[in-house]
Amino acid sequence: MCTAPLTAVGRSVPRREGADKVTGRARYTDDIAVPGAWYGRTIRSTIARGAIRSLTLDPAFDWSRVVVVSADDIPGENVVQLIRDDQPVLAPNGGEIRHKEEPILLLAAPDRATLEDAASHIHIEYELATPVSDIGSATEVFSTVDIAKGDVASAQREADLVVEREFRVGLQEQLYIEPQGAIAFPEADGTIRVIGSLQCPYYVHRALKRALKLSDQQAVVVQAETGGGFGGKEEYPSIVAVHAALLARKAGRPVRLIYDRHEDLAATTKRHPGVIRHRTGVKEDGTLVFQDIEIVLDGGAYCTLTPVVLSRAAIHAAGAYSCPNVRIRARAVATNTPPNGAFRGFGAPQSLFAAELMVEHVAERLGVSSVDLRRKWMLRLGDTTATGQVLSESVGSELVLDAALKNAPAVRPSDRPTVRRGRGLSLVFHGSGFTGSGEKKLQGTIAFEALADGTFRILTASTEIGQGTKTIFCQLAADALGVGMDKVDLAPQDTSLVPDSGPTVASRTAMIVGRLVQDAATEVKERLKREKAPLRVEKSYIQPDSIHWDETTYRGDAYPVYAWACTIADVDVDMTTGEVRVSDLITAVDCGKALHPVMAEGQIEGGCLQAVGWATIEEIKMQDGGYQNDRLATYLIPTALDAPRIRTILVENPYSRGPFGAKGIGELPMDGPAPAIIAAIHDATGVWLDEIPATPEKVLAACASR
Amino acid sequence: MRFTLNGRTVSLDVVGTRRLLDALREDLHLTGTKEGCGEGECGACSVLIDGEVVDSCLIAVGQVEGREVTTVEGLADGGRLTALQQAFIEHGAAQCGICTPGMLLAAHVLVQQSRQLTADDVREGLAGNLCRCTGYTKIIDAVLSCTK
Amino acid sequence: MHEVTFLCPKDLQDAVRLYRTTPGCRPLAGGTDLMVMLHARTLRPQPRAVLDIWSLAELKGVRRHSGMLEIGAAESYTGIIRSREAHRHVPALVAAARTIGAAQIQNRGTLGGNLANASPAGDTLPILLAYDAVVVTDRRSIPIDQFFTGYRKTALQPDELITAVRFPQGRDVVFRKVGTRAAQAISKVMMAVSRKPARIAIGSVAEVPLRARGAEAALERGDVDGAIAAVADDIRPIDDVRSTADYRRTVTQNVLRELLSVG
Structure with missing residues (x-):
């Protein structure tokens, strides 16, 4: 398909954003200065299991100085949009608590001292229940998978030796060096824009739409430079972003919700033991x-x-x-x-x-x-x-x-x-x-543009989290087009600009989305033989007929x-x-x-x-x-x-x-x-x-x- | 209070117990210095004071009165990257980039030394700067390529 | 919420005066512990002022003083590592300083800070105990084995400032730090040993850095096996986030065996 010699692919070209990263110019979420933004904070459960008996805001504090968001302030559904609708955005008053550090209330204030002061005036009482602490005592099952090939039962008679062993693996924290964080901006037309440290802009987009009852256009998610993910910024940023958005909506001004390391370690997801x-x-x-x-x-x-x-x-x-x-x-x-x-x-x-x-x-x-x-x-x-x-x-x-x-x-x-x-x-x-059939269901889509000035632009929601997305997409496009890498650029990971090419997970970015980039660039090259720029193509993943999967x-x-x-x-x-x-x-x-x-x-x-x-x-x-x-x-x-x-x-x-x-x-x-x-x-x-x-x-x- | 920041004198009117990290990021708007833990474990907030690498989350800004502070923004000369910054790009020493500013400052001290450095010297010199992306191999390669 | 005042004395005399006259004042040297606690507001009582003693010339330097080696209370570990005098007279302290944190912490951490913080895991403290160091303050000298009085408690008066630490010369001390990783680790067990006189000092195995008196007595008699047996009774280890009492006990004995076999 590509007969021209490869000038970019296979070469260790400089990282696209490398100069920004070695000079301190790269802007991570907490580096973005937002005049007038308030500081947000999450109030979390201190118990592992039980129910909220009462939530009290101490009248000794002047609550008009801050914004408090509870489950009652959620305009949409009180659900974190993932696979099953079991996780609330905020545990409601009287509601169930299922783990330590479960979010209950959100606070925003003009400065950190007021924020801390307000937080110290919130009192939560609980009904305690006995927590299920480990696999051995667990009874509730989230899901099962059974795989069978051949017949193990009858094969046991053929074996001369049977070896049995049990293994255990522990919890692990992703430990991206940049903690979780998001900044939410409410806009006059009802749009809420969230900039954050994240792997999957469209996961966050769906979560915002559902919890805040927003249309496709009203929810806008932009990835800031992201300081590591490793899966830890696959699903959790939806919670951070929805929380920031709820605060910003109620405060009527931008709110920054940036976790410190302690909160990040204590509250966010880990590897399954x-x-x-x-x-x-x-x-x-x-x-x-x-x-x-x-x-x-x-x-x-x-x-x-x-x-x-x-x-x-x-x-x-x-x-x-x-x-x-x-x-x-x-x-x-x-x-x-x-x-x-x-x-x-x-x-x-x-x-x-x-x-x-x-x-x-x-x-x-x-x-x-x-x-x-x-x-x-x-x-x-x-x-x-x-x-x-x-x-x-x-x-x-x-x-x-x-x-x-x-x-x-x-x-x-x-x-x-x-x-x-x-x-x-x-x-x-x-x-x-x-x-x-995950890729078939998702149908990840990218767009590719030939611009009038002779340059090209890749539009994908695939994020750069250190692994090199920005660089390799440009390499792929440059060689597919037969142009220098300086002619290819990448649109920002902003849901108002780029189509949903799927999440940046599952070892899929280079192979699945990268192939879409290559194919789109190849098609643009062909069309430019007959047509003039500007032109745009979109490419979606099509499952090859040879792949069969029965879920x-x-x-x-x-x-x-x-x-x-x-x-x-x-x-x-x-x-x-x-x-x-x-x-x-x-x-x-x-x-x-x-x-x-x-x-x-x-x-x-x-x-x-x-x-x-x-x-x-x-x-x-x-x-x-x-x-x-x-x-x-x-x-x-x-x-x-x-x-x-x-x-x-x-x-x-x-x-x-x-x-x-x-x-x-x-x-x-x-x-x-x-x-x-x-x-x-x-x-x-x-x-x-x-x-x-x-x-x-x-x-x-x-x-x-x- | 006054100190020299990346070669220029700056004056600040803040309480002396404010963390140098916060003064740099919030008062002086130099956000290249990052906060990774706030307790001197990760090195993301590393800066130089009088040429020595320190965690700026552990420094009270009052303690830099009259001293010279260098942040990542002060490494490149105008638009020209230092050999070390160039080496970080070429060797793939920066991935997500969040540890990179602090890592560069710790590495800067190492490459300024006149003695011949081994890989083990570099490991020891960078042990206060955590990186989760690279496994350190490319960072060590980059630093060694700049040592005498 | 009040702000903590920053006091910047012009010399040691000024520092001593300010410390005596300012209520709720904490000395600040390298800040490696205090700044974390100040920021997280975990200090009880919350200090109202900090006294910056980091730059005081009188608290810096490594020098000989009446037959002993004297190290300024605010001299950094890096300063100790670079000192020829320290290399010659207290090589174990120099080697131990290199295991503390990493470059950033060594550039700021000080003996005075390690002493005043009095953590049972303070990495230089067993070394100081094995050397029979003397803590010098603005008003007196305190033998190191009388310095630690309880969990994070010291013999210092509320307004007493550590100015230097003195070490007798000509003593051979060996040590081993056991942490979870090679750098930036708080120790699970830290042991320093001198054969003559017999000193076996251990950190992270009790509420204070301690001397294992039973084991020392056995070692003084030349009974190495007796010392290894006795040391298990000298310590009071606990289970915590870093390790277990069982592990600490076993490793204390193993490390003592190792140190006595090379020493």
């Missing part, structure tokens, strides 16, 4: 006979995106392996903790953690190398996944395994007597784009294609303290085509370190339904001194429907490091941990009980 049980049957020669898997994820107090997270967890649960008989039973339950939500990997890191460690346990029982066992089991071209999807192209399992092994030097023992060194490996795959049976093509990664982790375990230091990490990634090699590597390295944190030090302890680790002094992520040397090997194994062959890789790097690290700890100490984070406390206790 889970318990995953595996039973794996093999023959004496290692042939995989069956996998029987049970997954339980903790959704927290409200449904948010939990059913979709559970779906991805279930689909990836069998790992990157070919097994004739698979049964996966997954359910997500409700507890009285703040709701869990989207986070890079979206359930797959949880289930792949268990799947990868199962390979290790089976290999150990068989007395064979786990690398050899992976080679025997892994999905190859033409193989069938647990959902019955036949892998017809771009299957990189063997390529990444070979590339990682080839590039890993031999492990050298530590020269410190109390330190033991070990190595572990993992092989994972991750579906690129939405699950099943009711969970059979068929779960994803258009998969990206693959093999990760090798080297760890030092300090036997005095149980501390685990990941010293080196090598990851080979089949990305289809690296549109921008430096950015692809950077995204992979960042994802790997996020996974290292999840596997080792990022721990959240619960107390009375809230998080004890609610400050950056207690929720610790890796520093530059903790981070391993990370080496990325990009393997290009093109996918025919990706732009120039590219596949989505945004989430994949979150999947592989955790099981590789646990395997490395075993290699170093002889101890198997079944739970992450592998804190020094757990490592030392496991070593002592051995």
Whole structure:
């Protein structure tokens, strides 16, 4: 289709907004000065479960100085627009409280001191109920997924060896360095414009319309420069934006609602914790006979995106392996903790953690190398996944395994007597784009314009959150058009200007929306041979006829294609303290085509370190339904001194429907490091941990009980 | 009170206990300096005082009386980026960019040193600046490319 | 809501006078703890004024003083790390200073601040205990083992200002900090050990940084195993957000074993 040589794609051109980011010119939400804007604040529940008995505004405070918004002030429906309508924008007086930090009232004031003063004069009394604190005691189920392939029940008779194991994974905070925030502007014609730190402008748009009873045109959402997302700014910004909009509407002036780190950590969504049980049957020669898997994820107090997270967890649960008989039973339950939500990997890191460690346990029982066992089991071209999807192209399992092994030097023992060194490996795959018929339902749309001055403009709602959207879209368009990158520009992510190209999630931006950009640019190039600028084309996603998915049976093509990664982790375990230091990490990634090699590597390295944190030090302890680790002094992520040397090997194994062959890789790097690290700890100490984070406390206790 | 900010003398009439971070962002409208945690853990608010890197959320503005403060806005000379800023762009050291201003200032101190730096020196020098996007690899590469 | 007054003394004498005469006044040095608490308004009672002692020349510097090494109360950790005298006479303090926070904190944190804050997790405090340091104030000298009187409580009078810390020379101290990560970590266990005289000082294992007297007595007798056994009874660790009492107890013994095997 594109015969001209690539001048932009595949080259590590300067990031579009790079100069703004290194000079401090880039404007994040809290950097935007708004004369006359008031400061907003959220008043939240201090209990995990119960009901609001009374809300009292102390008459000792002059309430005319501030604006107070309660559930009664919501013009539309008191619902956060997501999958299920269970989460209120604000808990009403007399209403139910389902978690700590649940929003009850909103306040706005002309200055921060008045705001704090007003907040200290609000008194809320509760009826207390006993909270459901963990998966073990949960009874309410948000959703279930069942996947069946072959017949596990009868296959059990064929197995020579059955290995059973239970694994646990913990909560994790996305920890974007810029906290959540939004500024809302009420306009005279009833329009409410919200500028915020967000991944998905049209999610926020829908939430505003519903809660504030606005028309399509009356709700306007604009993305400010956004300081990281990782899923944490997928659904939560809808709450921040609706709150800011309610305050601005009542105050009749702009209101800034910017969270500080403490509020962000205490109140916003986390990665779903889970318990995953595996039973794996093999023959004496290692042939995989069956996998029987049970997954339980903790959704927290409200449904948010939990059913979709559970779906991805279930689909990836069998790992990157070919097994004739698979049964996966997954359910997500409700507890009285703040709701869990989207986070890079979206359930797959949880289930792949268990799947990868199962390979290790089976290999150990068989007395064979786990690398050899992976080679025997892994999905190859033409193989069938647990959902019955036949892998017809771009299957990189063997390529990444070979590339990682080839590039890993031999492990050298530590020269410190109390330190033991070990190595572990993992092989994972991750579906690129939405699950099943998600893309078909969404029909993401972009527009592309040829302007009269000879330049071009891309109009999409896909956001730049650090991963390089702005740069790679311009690269794709430039090469499709055969023009220099300086001729291509991107319209701002503003719902009054750009069509809904879908949310910036699910490893879909480069592959799905990027392909629309490429196709639109190609069409414009053709039309310019006959027509004159200005002209505009719109392109919507069309599901290829070859993709079949049955949502009711969970059979068929779960994803258009998969990206693959093999990760090798080297760890030092300090036997005095149980501390685990990941010293080196090598990851080979089949990305289809690296549109921008430096950015692809950077995204992979960042994802790997996020996974290292999840596997080792990022721990959240619960107390009375809230998080004890609610400050950056207690929720610790890796520093530059903790981070391993990370080496990325990009393997290009093109996918025919990706732009120039590219596949989505945004989430994949979150999947592989955790099981590789646990395997490395075993290699170093002889101890198997079944739970992450592998804190020094757990490592030392496991070593002592051995 | 008066101090030198990015080479220019500024005077401010605010209470001395106000955080330097707030004075820079709200009184002097230099928003390149970011607030990530407000307790000296993340380094997003890093600035230089007399050439030393500090967290501006932990400094009372009264404490910079008569001193020289440098923020990210003061790094580039006019429109010309420093070698370090250029290296951050080329090496992909800035992704979402929110840690970048603070990171640049911590790195600036490192590259000013006359001694040969190792990757471990750079890691130690940047350990007070959290980044969630890069895994630090590209940042370390960028800084090492500018060291002597 | 009142604003906190900022007092800027011109010299130490002025600072001492202001501190004695201003009600509700807190000294401010590097601000690494105090500024967080001021901003979050978590100090009880809320101070009415802060006294900026960061720039006072009398509180800076590392020097020898009557056979001891003296470090100014407001000298930064970076200043200590860069001092040749400190390297020669208190190398363990220099090494410990490098594990505190990261560059930003080392550029502002001070011994005076660490002492006055008196956190059980204060990273220099076990080092000071192992060196038998002396806390010098505007009116007297306080031996370090009499300085910590309770959780975040010290022997200081309400208007008493720390001016310097003095260290005896010629003592070998080794230490180990156990935190959750390699930098920017508040310790779970921090231990400093001197063989002669026997000093075993530990942070984050009780309501104060303490000396493990039972273990010291055993070590004084040359009974290393006895010291490792005794240290478990000398400490009073708790479960908290950072770790568990069990872990702290085990690691205290493990670290002592490690330090005594190299020392």
